[in-house]
Amino acid sequence: MINMEVNALSFATIDGITLKQMIISAANNLSNKKVMVDDLNVFPVPDGDTGTNMSLTVNAVKTALENSDEDTVSAIAEIAANASLRGARGNSGVILSQIFRGFSKGLKGLDVADGDSIKLALNSAKETAYRAVMKPQEGTVLTVARQICEGIEDYTFEENTDLVEFLETVVVVGNKSLDSTTEMLPALKQANVVDAGGKGLMTLLEGALYFLKNGVVVGTQEEKVEFVTEDKYVPLEDIKFGYCTELIIKKDELKAPWKKLRKKLEYIGDCVIVIDDSDIIKVHVHSNNPGIVLEESLKLGEIVDIKIDNLKEQSRAMVKEEPKEYVENAFITVATGEGIVQVFEELGCNSIIQGGQTMNPSTEDFVKEIDCLNAGNIYVFPNNKNIILAAEQAKNISEKNVIVVPTKTIVQGISALLAFDEDVDAQENADAMLSAAQSIKSGSVTFAARDCDIDDLHVEKDDIMGLLEGKICTASKDVFKTTLEVVDLMVDDDVTSVSLYRGEEVSEQDADTLVAALEEKYASSDIDFTVYNGGQPLYYYYISAE
Amino acid sequence: MAVKTENVYGNIVISDEVIGKIAAAEATKCVGVVGMAFKSKADELASILKKDSANKGVKVTSSGNSICLQLHIIAEYGVNLNAISNNIVDAVKYAVESMTGFSVDKVVVQVESVRVSND
Numbered sequence: 001m002i003n004m005e006v007n008a009l010s011f012a013t014i015d016g017i018t019l020k021q022m023i024i025s026a027a028n029n030l031s032n033k034k035v036m037v038d039d040l041n042v043f044p045v046p047d048g049d050t051g052t053n054m055s056l057t058v059n060a061v062k063t064a065l066e067n068s069d070e071d072t073v074s075a076i077a078e079i080a081a082n083a084s085l086r087g088a089r090g091n092s093g094v095i096l097s098q099i100f101r102g103f104s105k106g107l108k109g110l111d112v113a114d115g116d117s118i119k120l121a122l123n124s125a126k127e128t129a130y131r132a133v134m135k136p137q138e139g140t141v142l143t144v145a146r147q148i149c150e151g152i153e154d155y156t157f158e159e160n161t162d163l164v165e166f167l168e169t170v171v172v173v174g175n176k177s178l179d180s181t182t183e184m185l186p187a188l189k190q191a192n193v194v195d196a197g198g199k200g201l202m203t204l205l206e207g208a209l210y211f212l213k214n215g216v217v218v219g220t221q222e223e224k225v226e227f228v229t230e231d232k233y234v235p236l237e238d239i240k241f242g243y244c245t246e247l248i249i250k251k252d253e254l255k256a257p258w259k260k261l262r263k264k265l266e267y268i269g270d271c272v273i274v275i276d277d278s279d280i281i282k283v284h285v286h287s288n289n290p291g292i293v294l295e296e297s298l299k300l301g302e303i304v305d306i307k308i309d310n311l312k313e314q315s316r317a318m319v320k321e322e323p324k325e326y327v328e329n330a331f332i333t334v335a336t337g338e339g340i341v342q343v344f345e346e347l348g349c350n351s352i353i354q355g356g357q358t359m360n361p362s363t364e365d366f367v368k369e370i371d372c373l374n375a376g377n378i379y380v381f382p383n384n385k386n387i388i389l390a391a392e393q394a395k396n397i398s399e400k401n402v403i404v405v406p407t408k409t410i411v412q413g414i415s416a417l418l419a420f421d422e423d424v425d426a427q428e429n430a431d432a433m434l435s436a437a438q439s440i441k442s443g444s445v446t447f448a449a450r451d452c453d454i455d456d457l458h459v460e461k462d463d464i465m466g467l468l469e470g471k472i473c474t475a476s477k478d479v480f481k482t483t484l485e486v487v488d489l490m491v492d493d494d495v496t497s498v499s500l501y502r503g504e505e506v507s508e509q510d511a512d513t514l515v516a517a518l519e520e521k522y523a524s525s526d527i528d529f530t531v532y533n534g535g536q537p538l539y540y541y542y543i544s545a546e
Numbered sequence: 547m548a549v550k551t552e553n554v555y556g557n558i559v560i561s562d563e564v565i566g567k568i569a570a571a572e573a574t575k576c577v578g579v580v581g582m583a584f585k586s587k588a589d590e591l592a593s594i595l596k597k598d599s600a601n602k603g604v605k606v607t608s609s610g611n612s613i614c615l616q617l618h619i620i621a622e623y624g625v626n627l628n629a630i631s632n633n634i635v636d637a638v639k640y641a642v643e644s645m646t647g648f649s650v651d652k653v654v655v656q657v658e659s660v661r662v663s664n665d
Contacts, residue, residue, distance in 0.1 A: 085624065085625070085626050086626065088625070088626040088629040089629060090629070090632075090633060091576065091577045091633045091637075093626075093629060094577045094578050094625055094626060094629050094630055094633065095577050097625065097626060098577075098578075098622075098624070098625065101624055128624075131580075131622060131663060132577050132578050132580075132622040132624075132625055133575075133576075133577050133578075133579075134574045134575070134579055134580050134581060135574055135575055137575070385554060386554060388554075389553055389554060
């Protein structure tokens, strides 16, 4: 080819072999950074692995190129287009294959490509990519491709224009465009990231540029991904090297060649990763001498972001998280307020989900708790009528034996739990608990969030209202008065004991005054009044009568 | 038909047309899809009489709380049909599920035609 004599770092034209090396270099660069690109993805599904998909697509191209001995740009580009078409994965992969296809169309029939034909090919790549999408969205890889083409539109090639310079411009324009994608899509802005596909494209172009500039392809660091998983599941006895050391060496003041560091580290540990990443070197090693790792790294230059983890400790912590011991019966309940939670704990609740009237736990919350428990029967007490449905749904999702006892109030939940009998089977227990819950009278005292008229009762905002079985039955301006009225409505000849759980806003003194007043009022009918510190928010009192 | 669910306050019903529109909108956003095709000759005739509908090319079969979708698409020439079909299945399933809250049991993508550009 004509540029055999040309200095390796300056190109007036690009021949097939160079193009091939550029693409391979690009593929390697993306492979190395695919995890980073994946992490940019803000859309959970689909195509949540943009980096991996693009990387797989371009690696199909790499493999095809490595197996070919063509030497014209036209043939190389065509092989790339065909391989990417066949190897396309995911949305981003398909777009990438279209970019290759358009690029190849632009170079058709050429042995070597000069600046103008590359410019033309890039334009054609953009066109083809756009055509494959019915409703192109701005703020994606397409935007980056388009703005690159716009940015180089006025770029003119003289006799000796260096293509390295040209490609540098492409990368600069592209990266600028990439930065602007954050502002274009709300989802990207929210997460404050750039578009993953665009980043993938720029990573490829940077890889290609790297080859043009340095005459060598970007190396691969395949092992990186493996180690990430290996870190997680090492049983304690298998840990030979106890400390995971990670650090970054700043490359701008390298005192010695970094490649030797890897060899040195391999003597003292395993899982050695030394990655050269543009202006830093990342080091990761498992060893018994984190000090030596630091010393050796310091010999190269300034080190930052040092992280040393005790792997044995990590492993022990993970063992602790293993499934809990099997129990026959387990209980999940929903409650708020320190005192209430404590009551449930004392009654033997295995798991208490924070929530209630204003914070309805979701089905997922229940499923999570259910999954954590290792029990034959899992009883769930929603303790609020708005939460029963979520609990029922969790029961349907879970494969475990879940029994939802549809308790509508906290006090129902407590009495249901009290009715539990270890000696009878689950169904019998469920029935017994439900009937216990229903036999108890539950009342509560809270304030009105807005004005309303219910039946004959007019309630104004911030009035103190009394609820009986979830229905508003009385209201006044005063906690004391309302509570008395609620108790009055609950008490009949069968009631022998009344429990009151005072909320976080009620002082012990107030509660005592109330009990004294109640005892005086019902002195004749022999009823026990007990007050507990429930600590629940919003509700002044939960009241149960049985 | 339509999908239904209920909570303590009442019922929620989402009609097939709504699901069809979501699916069509999402499918046409996918790379490689250049249009939706008519489901049948009858649809083609019907479309002459009324305006092009937003759920063109989508057949929704739903009952209870399960949804099956059949999408008739026109693809761009030169794309990997297998790859784009897989994308469409993922994207449509995700969009419909996240917007309606109902699970999609099945998505069938039928490539009805390929658009060949002239250059």
